[in-house]
Amino acid sequence: MSDLIHYTETEHAITLRFDNGKVNVLSPAMIAAINEALDRAEAAPFKAVIFTGREGMLSGGYDLGVMQQGGMAAVRDMVDAGSRLTRRMLAFPKPIIAACNGHAIAKGAFLLLASDYRIGVEGEYKISLNEVAIGLTMHHAGIELCRGRLAPVYFNRAMINAEVFNPVAAVDAGFLDKTVANEEALQQEAAAMAQHMATLNANAFAATKVKARKQHLDALDWAIEEDKKA
């Protein structure tokens, strides 16, 4: 298992804690590590998977080093892998709970939009799709993820206007489902939701998730192919 992610398993949950010691960039290596951890979680008995970061940081998004200096092919490969990862999360046969303990920027915020239940700790940190602010035209997969998961009135505000949300405002926008006061409460709340999720019927959960999201998943499949032509 990669040293970018700490993988721990309890009776009701598998926790993936992202910690690269910095801002948890979604580099090709981090995306591969998350996929490897999901492979392992998929083979485990039915229980929730909790995505979390280190205190103050979920993820600063795609690796700007690759974005700025990697060359077109490397950027396209990283974005394609990232889009496939969030598409995988949306169809993953086990529940994915995001326990957001800090900044979630761009692709970091998309991890929230691809999770089944999202809890954020209250605090002075940013949840933002900053692509337009930093000169990136949003890719199709990003647009479709926003269309599928953001509250409708925030679709334009969060994506086209690149507004920055604090965790409480992020609940209204649709990045989070609820906030809690501190890190301890965050981990407790995630564990309690995992315990509830573990009582669900595994087959019914997996089938309902992809059935309910069929249109969204079809749109993402189209978007991922379209982005490869850009």
Ligand SMILES: C/C=C/C(=O)SCCNC(=O)CCNC(=O)[C@H](O)C(C)(C)COP(=O)(O)OP(=O)(O)OC[C@H]1O[C@@H](n2cnc3c(N)ncnc32)[C@H](O)[C@@H]1OP(=O)(O)O
């Ligand atoms: C479709 C999706 C597209 C994308 O995902 S594109 C990527 C979009 N991401 C960004 O534009 C990153 C924005 N970064 C930030 O807003 C802030 O950073 C944070 C809120 C994440 C953290 O703020 P703070 O805690 O004050 O740290 P700090 O001093 O800004 O950054 C610490 C070091 O981390 C580097 N860094 C931050 N984000 C990234 C990144 N995404 N890729 C590569 N490096 C990053 C910085 O440059 C700096 O580096 P040094 O210590 O050498 O000065």
